[in-house]
Amino acid sequence: MDQNRLKSIINITKKLSVLYLEDNVDVRNQTLKMLNLFFEDIEVGTNGNEGLTLFKERNKYESTSFDLIITDIEMPEIDGISMINKIREFDKKIPILIFSAHSRTDYFLKTIDAGIVGYILKPYNIEQISNSLEKLIEKEDLSYLNEHILVLEHGFIWNSEKNTLYKNEEIVKLTKSELKLFRLFSNTKTALKSYDDIEIYIFGDITSNTKRVRNLMSRLKTKLDFDLFESIYGHGYKLKYKKN
Incomplete structure (x- = not known):
């Protein structure tokens, strides 16, 4: 081995x-x-x-x-x-x-x-x-006990050590912004991330609306054929972890 x-x-x-x-x-x-x-x-x-x-x-x-x-x-x-x-x-x-x-x-x-x-x-x-x-x-x-492994809903797994998303053991190709999104959420497993948190981390600044963040989430949902990030109206998003 x-x-x-x-x-x-x-x-x-x-x-x-x-x-x-x-x-x-x-x-x-x-x-x-x-x-x-x-x-x-x-x-x-x-x-x-x-x-x-x-x-x-x-x-x-x-x-x-x-x-x-x-x-x-x-x-x-x-x-x-x-x-x-x-x-x-x-x-x-x-x-x-x-x-x-x-x-x-x-x-x-x-x-x-x-x-x-x-x-x-x-x-x-x-x-x-x-x-x-x-x-x-x-x-x-x-x-899920592996400190580098986050078991998500719908068969998705995020490996924070490799910065890689998997679905049924197959690698999901992500853009730079999508990779940064997963890194942000994996730092604190249960935390709600505000629109401002996401914008600053991914884009480096804050706009007066949430359009960039919503567009990013929409494209990712289409790519994954699943809405992996839960929208908390008026607040931001949560990553959907598998319920044990």
Whole structure:
């Protein structure tokens, strides 16, 4: 995996809170070295019973609950599949990855029934973990966590690092004024931009009417075949972000 893709994955995963469960101390320590590359908040348990306790404790408060669970299958006290089934009684949606030495069909079927999103066989490496996390990001639509990515309505994505607008992964060609418009709005995600703000930033001066701004918005709407900027009558515009 190239460094740009890896960096893009890490930009997202570093914002996730992870519960990691593994009973083998050597495997646990080795895996943590790799996971620490991707995550800054990792809670560690050694069996399914500890996993349930840690999950329930965190789950008391929505602001601190886990975003992802990574677990082995065969563990003492409560095995991984039994733990997952119990967790599913509280949370049907939390993504769960399995890191396991078992490739038997019955294990696969049980984990599918438990609603897991990925299965990596031991021994694994950085690339395998990266690929699984990349698929997780795509499947769970976590791209909005990338500090450079703004997920907009109607399938549009603005990459502020590359100053590029995408629609269904295809680059949308923008004029200089249109590029400046997106840069202005991406600086403050939820802010309303007044007509004066837009004129000064894009044209360098202010006129006595809003015609230049309205013409710019109208041409962009025609190009995109979608009105991506919401007009707030008498005030200005807001960029339309995807509602989570």
